Structures are given as structure tokens and as C-alpha cells.
Amino acid sequence: MPATIASPPLTARPLRCRSCGAEHAAAPIAICEECLGPLDPVYEAGRPLPDRDTIAARAPSLWRYKEWLPFDGDPMWSLDTGFTPLVDAPALARRFGVARVWVKNDTVSHPSLSFKDRVVAAAINAAAAFGLDTIGCASTGNLANAVAAHAARAGLKAWIFVPDELEAGKVIGTSVYGARLVRVRGTYDDVNRLCAQVADRFGWGIANVNLRSYYGEGSKTVAYEIAEQLGWRLPTAVVAPMAGGSLLSKLKKGFGEFLDAGLVRGQAPRLYGTQAAGCAPIVRLVERGGDAIEPEVPKTICRSLAIGNPADGVFAARAMRETGGWAAAVSDPELVEGIRFLAEDTGVFAETAGGVTAAGAVALARAGRFQPQDEVVLCITGHGLKTVEAVQGAIPAAPVIAPRLREVTTLVEEERTWPSR
Amino acid sequence: MAITLNLPSVLAAHTGGARTIEASGRTLGEAVADVAARYPALAPRLRDKEGKPYPFVNFYLNDEDVRFCGGFAAPVQDGDEVTVIPAIAGG
Numbered sequence: 017m018p019a020t021i022a023s024p025p026l027t028a029r030p031l032r033c034r035s036c037g038a039e040h041a042a043a044p045i046a047i048c049e050e051c052l053g054p055l056d057p058v059y060e061a062g063r064p065l066p067d068r069d070t071i072a073a074r075a076p077s078l079w080r081y082k083e084w085l086p087f088d089g090d091p092m093w094s095l096d097t098g099f100t101p102l103v104d105a106p107a108l109a110r111r112f113g114v115a116r117v118w119v120k121n122d123t124v125s126h127p128s129l130s131f132k133d134r135v136v137a138a139a140i141n142a143a144a145a146f147g148l149d150t151i152g153c154a155s156t157g158n159l160a161n162a163v164a165a166h167a168a169r170a171g172l173k174a175w176i177f178v179p180d181e182l183e184a185g186k187v188i189g190t191s192v193y194g195a196r197l198v199r200v201r202g203t204y205d206d207v208n209r210l211c212a213q214v215a216d217r218f219g220w221g222i223a224n225v226n227l228r229s230y231y232g233e234g235s236k237t238v239a240y241e242i243a244e245q246l247g248w249r250l251p252t253a254v255v256a257p258m259a260g261g262s263l264l265s266k267l268k269k270g271f272g273e274f275l276d277a278g279l280v281r282g283q284a285p286r287l288y289g290t291q292a293a294g295c296a297p298i299v300r301l302v303e304r305g306g307d308a309i310e311p312e313v314p315k316t317i318c319r320s321l322a323i324g325n326p327a328d329g330v331f332a333a334r335a336m337r338e339t340g341g342w343a344a345a346v347s348d349p350e351l352v353e354g355i356r357f358l359a360e361d362t363g364v365f366a367e368t369a370g371g372v373t374a375a376g377a378v379a380l381a382r383a384g385r386f387q388p389q390d391e392v393v394l395c396i397t398g399h400g401l402k403t404v405e406a407v408q409g410a411i412p413a414a415p416v417i418a419p420r421l422r423e424v425t426t427l428v429e430e431e432r433t434w435p436s437r
Numbered sequence: 438m439a440i441t442l443n444l445p446s447v448l449a450a451h452t453g454g455a456r457t458i459e460a461s462g463r464t465l466g467e468a469v470a471d472v473a474a475r476y477p478a479l480a481p482r483l484r485d486k487e488g489k490p491y492p493f494v495n496f497y498l499n500d501e502d503v504r505f506c507g508g509f510a511a512p513v514q515d516g517d518e519v520t521v522i523p524a525i526a527g528g
Contacts (some may be wrong), residue, residue, distance in 0.1 A: 035493070047523045049447055052482060052493035054525045153528050208527035209497060209520075216445050225526045260528015308492065311504050325495070325502065327528050 024089040024195055028145040031229050044146050044221050046228035054327075055229045057086035065272070078134055078237040084273055085138060086233045092144045093170040098237050100125055102245035102393070107361035108374075112381040114390040118251070119362050120242055123370065123399040128165040130158035130367075130398035131238065131263070131424060136166045138234035141224035143172060148221040152176055154211035155188030155224075156204050156259060156320045158367075158398050165194035165225055175220060177207045185402040202409040203314055205325045224260075235263050239270025242393050243280045250275075251285050252281050253341070253386060255377045256395040257287040258298045259321040261332030263395070268335040285393075286341040288330055288385065290376025292316035292368075296345035298329045301337055303343070317348045317406050318368040320398060342385050346375040352410045353366035354378070355400060365400035373397075392404035440468050440517040444479075448494075448521060451478040465498060466509030479501060481519070495524050 028042040035053025041109040045367040046055055059103050065083050066074075074080035078098025079091055101121045106287070134319055136159070143151050152175035153163045160176045167174035174195035178186070179202060191197045193201040200207045208224075215222040243250055250271060254264050271284045291299045294316030297309050309329040314322035336343055346354065351368055354375030359365050366374070372392050380386060400407070440481045441488075442458045442461070447497035450496050462468035489509070496503040497520045503511050513519070 047447060047463075047493070047525050049450065052447060052491075052523050052525070205502070206500075209495075212445070212522045212526045213520075224528055262528045311502055323528060327525050327527050348506065419484070 020308040026087055026089040026092055026141060026145045028230060029057040029059060029086040030089065032058045038067060042145070044142070044148065044226045046226050053386045054331075057229055057233060059084070059086075068279060071244065071279075078234065078241075080138060081237055081240045084233075084236060084240065084270075086230050087145065091141045092136075093140045094133070094166050096126055097133045097243060098125075099139040101210075102242060103362055103364060105362045105394075108358075108377075108394070109392075111357070112377055112386055112392065113380070113388060114386050116251075116386065116391040118246075118391075118393045119358075119364050120238060120393055120395045121364055122238070122395070122397045123364055123366055126159070127169070129402065130162060131235070131395070132158040132162035132398075133166070135231045135234035136160075136162040136223060139163075139221070140170050140172070141165045141195055141233040142227045142230035143221040144170070146221065149173060150218075150220040151223060151227070152177060152210040152211070152214070152220050152224040153225075154178075155196040156322055157182050157190075158262045158403065159224065160186060160190040160197070161402070164190045164193035164197075167308030168193040169193060175214070177211050177214070179204050179207055179319070179322075181344075183403045183405050185404065186319075188404060201263055203324050204319075205311070208233070208323075208325075211433055217400050232262050232266055235266035236273065238263070238395060239267045240274060243271065243274050247345050248280055248287040250280050250282055251391045252283075252391045253286045253288060253390050254395065255288045255290060255373055255380065255392060257321055257328065257373045257376075257397055258291050258329075258332055258343075259312075259323045259369070261298050261326045261328035261330075263397075264289050264332035264335045265328055268339060272399065281419075284339055287336050287339045288341045288376070289336055289343045290372050290379075291317035291343070291345050292321055292348050292351055292372050293345040294318070295322045295324055296334050297324060298326055299343040301329055302335045304349050305307070307333075318351055318372055319365060320369045320403070342380065342383075344376040344383070344385075346372055346379055350375040350379075352407055356408050356410065358396070358401070362398055366396045367398040367400050367403040369398055369407050370396040371398070371406070439515055440513050440519055442468065442472055443520040445517065445521065445523055447523060448479060448482055451482065452476050454466045460519075461514060464509060465496060465503055465513055468513055468519065469496075469509065491522050494524050496520070497522065
């Protein structure tokens with residue numbers, strides 16, 4: 017009989033309060049029992065860290081950076097998530113007037129086609145470490161898809177809460193996995209409040225409530241991958257969408273950790289956050305200054321970013337200010353145009369948040385926020401097939417013809433008279 | 438005016454386990470002051486040093502975020518329900 021090597025059991029790292037510093041044992045809790053501030057995982061300071069070659073030789077998933085993820089032992093689930101393509105985008109570079117642009121293409125994230133696979137890969141392993149049999153989330157759609165998909169693969173029960181008015185792709189892309197999907201009358205902020213009470217009452221692992229300290233760390237892997245895929249160096253600027261704002265603060269943390277580890281050198285990139293103008297509390301905080309979010313009631317077709325009371329808004333604003341970045345809000349017509357030019361320029365079809373990011377980058381360029389020598393990465397976080405409703409009316413209808421060559425010839429002749437794009 | 442204040446578990450640790458507290462006042466701020474006087478350990482987790490809502494909690498008056506209806510100045514009536522929710526959640 018072949019010998020088997022037992023893997024060390026998966027355990028979650030202990031936690032520390034970002035606000036008051038109080039230490040907490042590893043547990044499905046995300047807020048400090050003393051001051052109610054956010055808890056962050058604590059990593060062992062002197063732990064051995066891999067070098068570039070060691071990381072590069074590992075499997076192409078986000079677990080190649082496991083020393084910076086909040087577990088000891090081997091992860092049990094979602095081993096194939098992460099390491100999405102970094103796509104060179106010269107047409108976008110010309111559009112923004114900068115030296116280079118790349119798209120970090122999380123539209124092809126595995127398994128649920130958004131960057132939320134990264135955070136759920138962390139959350140589902142936290143659930144495993146704590147022996148939880150049910151997970152859940154409050155979601156604007158992408159997280160719902162991710163929790164449902166990852167829970168199905170791990171054999172966990174899933175309770176998923178979303179606002180009642182959500183795109184069909186987001187709804188079906190959740191229920192299809194057998195998750196218990198609940199549509200709540202109200203905004204995402206209403207759903208989120210309900211889920212805070214649900215986590216308190218039922219003891220489930222709610223990914224973005226009581227598993228949030230572990231969940232959030234998954235976002236850092238976007239920064240690690242960008243650095244590695246650029247050949248172990250950093251871009252000068254990164255543009256990302258903002259809903260709750262967590263991605264911005266985790267990008268800052270991720271780039272900082274790779275600088276601290278000596279895996280990359282130089283200056284951390286300037287971080288820019290984008291939102292839809294109909295729900296832009298973090299952009300307005302950056303523009304106004306100060307340290308308090310003024311909540312908004314969302315009015316935008318960009319439902320994936322429609323969080324009027326963003327939990328990490330203050331931390332996102334700090335990340336942008338501290339790196340020398342800024343923020344931009346775009347209208348709904350601008351975000352639809354953003355989806356279109358991103359697709360035409362790069363071959364990447366993004367959902368509404370990607371349209372916000374692309375159009376937001378144009379707004380930042382017009383406002384003089386980029387320099388000609390800049391190397392910019394756009395974080396495109398979800399697939400366009402999830403929100404086809406947003407672009408349906410803006411795309412030219414396809415002609416319907418009989419199967420006759422004559423009719424194609426007519427179309428080709430008509431096209432010759434069209435103005436070139 | 439008697440209102441009901443609903444607390445999350447993390448705050449019930451400072452009320453001897455009580456998750457539902459009766460409070461009185463004409464405004465939310467007065468009702469919170471009433472609770473703060475009776476539960477001193479809870480006080481700094483509901484109000485900051487300037488007497489404003491503590492930033493790591495949100496208050497909901499009959500399901501509405503009180504920041505949309507005047508904050509602590511929001512008038513309260515007999516039978517109103519105020520729910521305190523930790524602010525760090527979601528996204």
C-alpha cells in the first residue's frame with residue numbers, strides 16, 4: 017500500500033482590531049468585541065516567505081500566495097480560483113494618453129466569472145476551518161453567484177440574500193447551483209442590515225458579515241497577480257470599481273506586502289476608485305475630504321456597485337489619498353459607453369462595474385490625473401453576460417436575412433458607405 | 438416616550454445579556470442618553486466623545502437609517518423601534 021502524507025489540518029489565523037488593536041482568537045467574527053472596529057487576520061511576523069521562483073513554480077491559482085492568506089495548513093476548497101489574465105490594451109493606452117494599459121481580466125474568474133470568487137475562496141475555507149455547514153451573504157449579485165457556486169462544490173448549504181430588483185443573470189446564476197436565494201424588498205443596504213441580524217441569530221457563516229475578516233483578504237491576490245504578471249514589478253496607477261470599498265484598501269495592502277517582502281521594488285501604485293454617479297458616496301468623500309461617509313440611496317443601473325452605505329468607504333478613501341490617487345464618478349450613459357469601448361478596444365466584455373471602471377479611467381484622464389509615462393492597470397471585475405440588460409438598448413440590432421448570398425452582398429455594400437469607427 | 442432599542446450580541450455583552458431595552462426620550466439622542474445613563478459600559482459604544490453616533494454602529498429607526506432622518510435629532514414616538522447594527526458589514 018502506498019504511504020500517504022497527512023496534510024496539516026486547515027486552521028484560520030487569529031484576529032486583531034484595526035482600530036484599537038485588541039487581539040481575538042480565530043473565530044467567525046469580524047468586529048472587535050471591545051470597540052466594534054474591523055478585525056484583520058494576524059500573520060506570523062517571521063514566517064518563511066517564498067521567493068519569486070518558488071511562487072512562479074506553483075499552480076496557477078490564488079493559493080500560490082498562500083503565505084499571505086489567513087490560514088495555516090492546506091486549503092480544502094476552491095483550489096482553482098485566481099490567476100486570471102493580465103491583458104495588454106494598447107488601444108486603451110491611446111485613449112487615456114498613457115504609456116501602457118493592462119486589463120486585469122476577472123471577467124473570466126473561475127468558477128463564477130467575477131472577482132468575488134477570490135474572496136469566497138477565502139471565506140469558504142474559513143467556513144471549513146470553523147466547521148460551519150451553512151454559508152451565506154448579502155449581495156448585489158456577483159457575490160451571490162460566487163457563494164452559490166463555491167458552496168455547491170464544497171457541499172455546504174447556502175442562504176443568499178439579494179435586493180429584489182436584480183438582473184436576471186445574477187438571479188439565475190445563483191439559483192442554478194441549488195442555493196436558497198431570498199430576494200428582499202429594498203436596496204442592498206437593507207439586505208446588508210438584515211444579514212447582520214441573520215448572522216447574529218443563526219450562527220451561519222455569512223461571507224461578508226461574520227467571515228468578513230478572512231473573506232476580505234482574498235482581494236489582495238489581485239495585487240499579487242498584477243505584480244507577478246508584469247514581471248515582478250508594479251504599475252504606476254491602478255483603477256478599480258468601488259461598492260463597499262474593500263477592494264481599494266486590499267489592493268493597497270497587497271502591493272505593500274509584496275514591497276515589504278522584497279518581491280517587487282519601487283513605489284506603490286496610485287490607487288483610483290470609480291463609482292456610478294447615482295451611488296458615489298466614496299467618490300464624494302474623497303472630493304469633500306474628512307473621515308465620515310454620508311450614505312446615499314442608490315439610483316443607477318450599475319447594481320453591482322449600488323451600496324449607499326459602504327462599510328469600507330473611509331478605508332478606501334484613505335487608500336486613495338495615501339497613494340496619491342483620486343476618485344471619479346460616471347453617469348449611467350457613460351458607463352454603458354464604457355462597456356462598449358472596453359469590448360471594442362480589448363475584447364473583454366464587462367458587466368456594469370467594468371463600464372464604470374473604463375469610463376471612470378477616461379474621466380480621470382480628462383481631469384489630468386494620469387501622466388504620459390503612466391502604466392495603468394484597470395481592474396475589470398465581472399463578466400458582461402451577467403448584466404446584458406444594461407447594454408441591450410445601446411447595441412445596434414443585427415439584421416435578419418434570408419439564406420441568400422444576394423442579401424449579404426447588399427449588407428456588405430451598405431457597410432462600405434458607413435463612416436469608419 | 439417609550440421606545441424599544443434592539444442590540445446585537447456584541448453589545449448585549451455590556452447589558453448583562455439584555456438584547457432589547459426600553460428607553461425614553463423625545464428624540465433618538467435623548468433615548469440613547471437614557472440608555473447610556475443606565476448602562477455605562479454600553480455608552481461609549483453608542484455615542485462618541487462629542488455625543489454623536491459612535492462611528493462603528495448604525496442606528497435604524499423603524500428600519501430607516503437615521504442618517505436620512507436627522508440622526509440623533511430624529512424625533513421618536515411611543516412604540517418606535519430602534520435597531521443598532523455594527524457598521525462593519527457587507528461589500
